[in-house]
Amino acid sequence: MGNEKVMLIGSGTSPFVFRVEWALKLKGVEYEYVEENLLINKSPLLLKYNPVHKKIPVLVHAGKSISESLVILEYIEETWKQNPILPEDPFERAMARFWAKFVDEKFMEALKQALFLEGEQQEKEVKKAIEAIEILEGELQGKEKFFGGETIGFMDIVLGCVPAWLEVVEEVAGIKLFDSQKFPSFNKWMENFVETPIIKEKLPSRDKLVFYLQKIRQIKLASLTAK
The missing domain is CATH 1.20.1050.10 (Glutathione S-transferase Yfyf (Class Pi); Chain A, domain 2)
Structure with a gap:
């Protein structure tokens, strides 16, 4: 399966990051959190994983990165089926x-x-x-x-x-x-x-x-x- 590690690049002041954290916690998914300081230069890690928008949050799963909070929420829902956050209907x-x-x-x-x-x-x-x-x-x-x-x-x-x-x-x-x-x-x-x-x-x-x-x-x- 390779590296299935989950990493979240975010900030403790971003409402969009908290969305992702809540979804991961509701699903019981373990993840590494990396804090990005939004008041200084963007880190090499952020630029590596989100070169297009250069914004947080970024979810990295098995080495692949997903950005934009709503897109990340959909990805989390589709990847981890337990405790669904979207209705079946x-x-x-x-x-x-x-x-x-x-x-x-x-x-x-x-x-x-x-x-x-x-x-x-x-x-x-x-x-x-x-x-x-x-x-x-x-x-x-x-x-x-x-x-x-x-x-x-x-x-x-x-x-x-x-x-x-x-x-x-x-x-x-x-x-x-x-x-x-x-x-x-x-x-x-x-x-x-x-x-x-x-x-x-x-x-x-x-x-x-x-x-x-x-x-x-x-x-x-x-x-x-x-x-």
Whole structure:
């Protein structure tokens, strides 16, 4: 079989890396974790295994590398069949992928831009992020604990960074995105997710997140001013 070793190149501040770690832990897959410092030059290891995008996360399995978190999640699901994260039903699987794409394109992107911008442009992105939360709130209504029911699945993993990152983004960017009374289903989902033991033991350090996002915001705002 050769070398079946699993390695994850990531960062303790990346929401996309945590997706992969949670999926591996839910599947019971042993892996080596290699920390990439995003504030300094990209390491030779990262450039070797992801020469195209030069970004994290990168999963290396049996010497072969896979990048982009959603692609990695699909690979993990297909490679390790235990504890499935995608539903069996083809329609439900398609819906999980649809909502995952929605989270990245409509919610995470708006969240990122709200962090990097100021003034009217920032307000516009905040509005987009709140609209995305409203849509997700509607999707969660009537659900048991998670998007797929009683157990954590694909969509929960994709959205799972939000409970930790949302509050920090609000603090660092000086904005208000989330109202627990306005979005009770979403709030309950966040509580259920972070209280799940396997997730609880692998959550980001709040102090590290604040420090990193402050740095990144300063760099981005300085680059916009310089233009």
